Amino acid sequence: MELALSEFVALLSKAARGAGLPDGLARQNAALVTPLLATGLPAAEIAAHVLTSFASGASVKVDYRIDRETLLLVTDKPISTLASGIGAAYWLAGGEGRRIEGSAPDDARWLLAAVAYCTRAGGKRYTMRQTDGQVIGATCDGAVIMTNPVTDIRPDKFVIEPQEVAAHQTSKIPADSTVKLSTEMVTSLTTLANFTLVADSERSRLKGAGPGN
Amino acid sequence: MDSASPALNRRTPDEVMTLTTLGAMFPTRLSFMRLLLRRMAHEKWQMDAPLLSLDAQGYGTAVYTIRTPERAYSLVAFSQAIPDERRTDRVIAEVWDTTYVLYDGIPDQAEMDRLANCVPLQEAGRFTPREIVLSRANKSIRMFEHVADKLANGEQPALADLRRVGYLMRTTAVYGNGKFGVADRSRIADRAEFQAPFQAEMLTVWLIRLFTLDLVEHVARHRGGASAVLLAGHIRRFIGIGNATGLGMAPFLINHPELIGRWIEARETAVARVRAIANPTQTEIGTFLSCAERALSHLCEWQVEDDGYAARIRATTGEIESLVTWIRSFTDPTYLWDQITCHTLAKFSPDGAEMTLSLILEPYGDLIDDLGTSMSLADGTPIRADQPxxxxxxxxxxxxxxxxxxxxxxxxxxxxxxxxxxxxxxxxxxxxxxxxxxxxxxxxxxxxxxxxxxxxxxxxxxxxxxxxxxxxxxxxxxxxxxxxxxxQPYAEIRENLVGPDLVPLALLRCKLAFFGAAKFDPLSDKWLRVTLFQGAPSCIADLQQAPDDWIFSHSGSEH
Structure with missing residues (x-):
């Protein structure tokens, strides 16, 4: 199925609300998709997976602790990856020397996208590298550039830190782009989005809307 | 501008961003319909002869192709018979008298076939980026039939009836920006003709109005045969297009603070610029008086059933009358517009004050029309995470x-x-x-x-x-x-939007006023009807002759 980009972003925002995120986070969550799409990453799949997991209370819950200038993401407390990811991205953007270290195996790209999106104003650039030193992605002007988009990120620790080298050129979404989604994915996101709807009733129909003719 | 003038400062957000003020707004020179028609006239847009494929009852298809200097756009219209009991203006409707798309280019037969299968379905259809705007409209049955019968009998419709309902059809939704698969805003935002807000939507509605006028003449011709006549020019121009608006418009206003902030800022800046004029000319004052007198006739023809709104209209009428009387007798025009503004903001009802502010802008296109380009959304505002x-x-x-x-x-x-x-x-x-x-x-x-x-x-x-x-x-x-x-200091409505005193209508009126709508007619506290493009040019040739002189029109307006 092919959706207009803004249609997809709207669906994602509703799905995020349906999954339980507050409005602001839901909108930011949806906005993060554009930089992911710009790199050719499977943004819809990532978003659908994270949201579905979050809604089901699955393994994507993390919390954090701060050790001097390092934000350590840990997995023993129930705060959503999305919430803590976006929050962590803003924390990272809050001052020089800050870095994020943690284990969020399924959502590393998401976190990097959050960093890219949240820090675009300051013109800061960040790299994501695994603990063995391998750089797996970088941010640039609101976009996220993965070294190898088709490679799964290993489910172990990674670090997001300020980047010293020249950044990649930003990939822009073509103005006439659409988003191709599988029927299953549309169904999955629509199911989540439908959690935001209130069942119809006679009182609602008459009093809630006007009533109109 | 004179830096020592008394009016360089705009009104504060605390003064403007209240439901009382927003809910009293009127169209201005910067309303989106005015922006569109000015551009159409300035660039001398052309229109092909409409392709009407309609039966004797007016059911079938129509294509209206309009040509900008660089592109062509087509309104594709589908007209069908529907049972009266299924005709509703609400979103929950599933059938409509007429349905439309604004198509990017000129559709060939294969595209017409595709559109015929999805446009009448509206929300239940799927669309492509070739479609820019999706819309539908229902007939005002009594008015449509009245006008068709009159024309069929060789007579013109009675102005008294048109004053009460100034349209033949009401649009009940106008969708753009990716809805149901139509083109994203980003796809058309770099086109000069669509850079100002909602221009594609306004173009669609203007073309729908033309279709409703042609449709009623078509039906009359089949009903009356040789005795049928066309609408007289002044009546054709007086007939606008209706719109029924419910709560769906309100969340837009709340969810797009940056955009709304730009709209209000442009309007308040325009008012501030005019207030800062030290010595208005007699010609400018004359233009203002002409518009004010037209507004008085407009107010007299603005009929509503809601008692509260009727009282507001009466109060506004009295205030504008007193203003006209005062201006005719004033002796010192120094900072006239600032004097008027200070007086009306202190003494008039919110409606009277806001109408006055709309009126003082009318003589000053050269001074304020450039603000229309500042009303679109730029890149979003990022959060600065390192601020204390x-x-x-x-x-x-x-x-x-x-x-x-x-x-x-x-x-x-x-x-x-x-x-x-x-x-x-x-x-x-x-x-x-x-x-x-x-x-x-x-x-x-x-x-x-x-x-x-x-x-x-x-x-x-x-x-x-x-x-x-x-x-x-x-x-x-x-x-x-x-x-x-x-x-964007005007971005937030400074009232409790979940409070016991919430008036949703105020939000709807604000947005509709920016569109250029008039004759707000509340039918409950949550929805209303309005008239769009009433008095505006009703054909391309008309547009070239008097492109921008139709604010607060009335049935006796001469054009």
Whole structure:
């Protein structure tokens, strides 16, 4: 199925609300998709997976602790990856020397996208590298550039830190782009989005809307 | 402008961003319909002869192709018979008398076949980026039949009837920006003709109006044969296009603070520029008086059933009359517009004051029309995560002081906004009375501001915004709105949008006034009807002759 980009972003925002995120986070969550799409990453799949997991209370819950200038993401407390990811991205953007270290195996790209999106104003650039030193992605002007988009990120620790080298050129979404989604994915996101709807009733129909003719 | 003038400062957000003021707004020179028609006239847009493929009852298809200097756009219309009992203006409708798309280019037969299969379905259809706007309209049956019968009998419709209902059809939705697969805004935003807000939508509605006029003449011709006549020019121009608007428009206004901030800023800047004029000319004063007198006739023809609104219209009429009388007798025109503004803001009703502000802009196209280019959304406002919380706190208190006082108790949280499962119709509920407050939109910004203040005060004084959002990501929305207000001070409605005194109609009227709508006619506290393009040019040739002289039109307007 092919959706207009803004249609997809709207669906994602509703799905995020349906999954339980507050409005602001839901909108930011949806906005993060554009930089992911710009790199050719499977943004819809990532978003659908994270949201579905979050809604089901699955393994994507993390919390954090701060050790001097390092934000350590840990997995023993129930705060959503999305919430803590976006929050962590803003924390990272809050001052020089800050870095994020943690284990969020399924959502590393998401976190990097959050960093890219949240820090675009300051013109800061960040790299994501695994603990063995391998750089797996970088941010640039609101976009996220993965070294190898088709490679799964290993489910172990990674670090997001300020980047010293020249950044990649930003990939822009073509103005006439659409988003191709599988029927299953549309169904999955629509199911989540439908959690935001209130069942119809006679009182609602008459009093809630006007009533109109 | 003279820096010593008394009116360089715009009204403050506290003065403007209230439901009282927003709910009293009128169209201005900067309304989106005016922007569109000025461009169409200036660039000498052309239109092909309409392709009407309609039966004797007016059912079938029509194509209206309009040509800008660089592109062609086509309104593709489908007209069908529907049972009276299924005709409703609400979102929950499933059939309509007429349905439309604005097509990017000129559709060939294969495209017409495709559109015929999806456009009449509206929300249930799927569309492509070749379609820019999707819309539908229902007949005002009594008025349509009256006009068709009169024309069929060789007579013109009675102006008295047209004054009461100034249109043949009402649009009930106008969708763009990716809805149901139509083109994203980003696809057309770099086209000069669509850079100002809602220009594609306004073009669609203007073309729909033309179709309704041609349709009634077509039906009359088949009904009356040789004795049928066409609409007289002045009547054709007086007939606008109706619109029924419900709560769905209100969340847009709340969810797009940056955009709304730009609209209001442009309008307030325009008013400030005119107030700063030290010595208006007699010609400018004459233009104002001409428009004011036209507005008085317009007010007399603005008929509503709602008693409260009728009283407001009567009060406005008296105020504008007194203003005209005063101006005819004044002796010192120095800073006339500022004098008028100060007087009306102090003494007039909100409607009278806002109408006056609209009127003083009319003589000054050269001075203010450039502001139309500043009303579109630019890149979003990013949150500066490294700013000290003390700065954020100061700005919070300044922007949301109205929400931080002791009187904003939980008892002031009375309503909630939600979307019904029935065709996703936006609705308003009462806490404790209606189901669904757990699925409400978070429009409780007054309370979010209070939560933000508490969160800031709970963190160390040297913390920054990034740390705040790490600990309280749920406050992202209100922080973002606060950031937006640094650049766009008019971005936030400074009232409790879930309070017991909420008046949703005020939100609808504000947005409709920016569109250029007139004759607001409330049919409950949650929806209203308006008339669009009444008095505006009703064909391309008409557009070239008098492109921008139709604000506050009335049935006796001469064009």
């Amino acid at each position: 919380l003390s700065d954020l706190r100061s700005r919070l208190v300044a922007a949301y002081g109205w929400a931080l006082g002791p009187d904003m108790s939980q008892e002031q949280r009375r309503h909630f906004w939600y979307v019904s499962a029935a065709k996703q119709e936006p609705r308003l509920g009462e806490i404790g009375e209606d189901e669904g407050d757990d699925k409400a939109f978070a429009f409780d910004y007054a309370f979010q501001a209070r939560s933000l203040l508490a969160a800031i005060d709970s963190l160390p004084s040297d913390a920054d915004v990034g740390s705040l959002l790490l600990h309280h990501p749920e406050l992202l929305d209100i922080v973002e709105r606060l950031e937006i207000q640094q650049a």
